Amino acid sequence: MRRTRRRGRALAASLTALCVAVVTGCSGADRPPAPGPSAAAVWQPRPGLAWQWQLDGKVDPSADVPVYDIDGFENDAADVDRLHRAGRRVICYVNVGAWESFRPDRNAFPRAVLGEPNGWRGERWLDIRRISVLRPIMERRFDMCRDKGFDAVEPDLVEGYADETGFPLTSRDQLAYNRMIAGIAHERGLAVGLKNDLPQIPQLVDDFDFAVNEQCAEYGECARLTPFVEAGKAVFHVEYSEPTRGFCPESRRLGLSSMLKRPELGVWREAC
Template structure:
């Protein structure tokens, strides 16, 4: 049974204000002819989707919101919320692309107040991709090397309206778009589908709290050492480091993934 991650649903564009001042020089954009390259393994990583800042010494991988600029000289992963609408952004989607229950009410991810997208048919998935696809292209154009599509596990919050098949059919469209753009694509959480990563076109994994919830082995069984681990507690970090510190890329952040200099900022590694 999959848990609900503490932090898998953050606002798109939240890093934009910080990005202009802190992001640095853009990298050369990937091209459609380039083969996607997965992130380096057992590498220093920083999770900056709450706001961009200068990466700490030793960091090789940075994950930032798609509204931010990449960090110069590092491997950059572009965070994109693709399975749910942003809070308050329902009007940006055609009404029938928002998942609705039997009474016609929009189904929400109640923790983050995000409307779930209706990915139940091929026709609707293609229409959603008409918006999501350009976001992925934008990650390429900004110079990112990979994307991290969030809320792959939205079916767990759908009241049974969405299925694992729906999720996988939609992630395949994103994988194809990313690979055509020369970008690697990561599986976000959703350990129960990790075994299908090849069929779904996924190159690496980003797991929140697999140390805390004893799930890291579920990801390594499918992705080997191509796993980035984000922990939010001291216990989770300790357990992840004890079991996987010599193999995986592991970092602890504060739950709000605050920029450096914020009172809430936390960043620890093994």
Template sequence: MKRSFPVHGKRFASFTAAGALAVGTLTAVAAPASAAITLPPQAAGFDYQIGGAYTPPSGVQIVSRDVSAAPASGKYNICYLNAFQAQEGADGDWPGDLLLRDANGNKVVDPDWKETLLDLRTADKRSRVAAKVGSWIDTCASKGYQAIEPDNYDSYSRSKNLLTTTHAQEYIKLLAAHAHGKNLAIAQKNTPELAGNRVANGLDFAVTEECGEYEECADYAGPFNNRVVDVEYTASGMSKGCPSWKNKISMVRRDLYVVPQGTSGYVRKTC
């Protein structure tokens, strides 16, 4: 289930033009993480800043920010990318045949976020989508991030049965190979049903939303050896997750819109 919040398309829209850059051909073999790749520290202080960057609060060691932002100085930085869907209003940035369409030729759109799904059904299309996203990964690397967070891994669940878990996994292997080639770690975003395949898919750690609320933290903690960073959006999620997980994984509560500190509606709480 996708549990992202309703502003991520707006956050990333300013960067979509960079995706037009071409990168080298990608293979469908997930490269293993090398010694040059740094994994996030376990159970470290975490802040989720993909709605806008600000100075990390005291105790924070891990920060996730949108690719359009600079990484936080002296922290472990995760670079957020919308890798499986086009941004709202940005379909024109993609070749028409890479936008998923149903049997009637209509675009398949995420009903919650009004984002057209990307067509990952053939090896050629996966390679072409990965080439575009690969240019964003290059930007993450050049800015000094340590890892990437490709969102919407579970787009198949909103695809009217046109996409499968196999399509998603074959595609994310391309992203993993490219990220590892740039000495970046790569996160699995949500999608607990695929966590058991994380080694084959080349994924290094997990970024989860509401694993406490939905009692899914163990689904990630086992396969990823507790290298999990989780954001909760409710007091309920924290009360469910903190007792068992506060000393095992990274967990923070943020407001649903993850607005910057000093902005109306800002919430950040820890266990």
């Protein structure tokens, strides 16, 4: 599990059937890319698409939904291909705001860019002002996502300016870094989602292709995601403690792709 909300404070036929189930419908843009030149086009997920978010271990493909968001390091090209052959789009989870002691590229980060622990074992905030240092590392991570066949990236921890990182980060620093991250994804033909960072949605909605949000219902903030829906971009949303009967009516009204998950982000899900 990699949560940022309040961190520190805290086969064409089957796809068509799925699209009917999520009300909004599907177009060719919602299907996995076919081989050839069209495969380089950036995917644009539409509001209302159902999804599965599993960051705990190897992906379990049993959820009958058109979009999967899974850990980019822990899953390989065969896992992504298996989902594609089942008609799914696949998002690559990558942490871009913290160093992780358990990742294979951990030694690529100079000690000077490592900040305070962020509350998760083996993780420390990054000094996102050091773009010249961090950019090539993140490019290699996004290369990994592209080379494994992912359709998109979910970059985590893109609101460090609001936490105690050990660095004097500003909202301007975060905007510059987040736009760099979006650019790296687009250069590789990958869609990219804005993870949380609600205060900067007005400035960033044009740079990102969808949003990923945790607990906006619990904190009464879901309406702040409206700019993405109005732009025809999906908002993939989860709650951890609120019952579905409490947040699903508003989620449907706002056009969010919402579900209840357990905090470990395993296979279990209860969708709206």
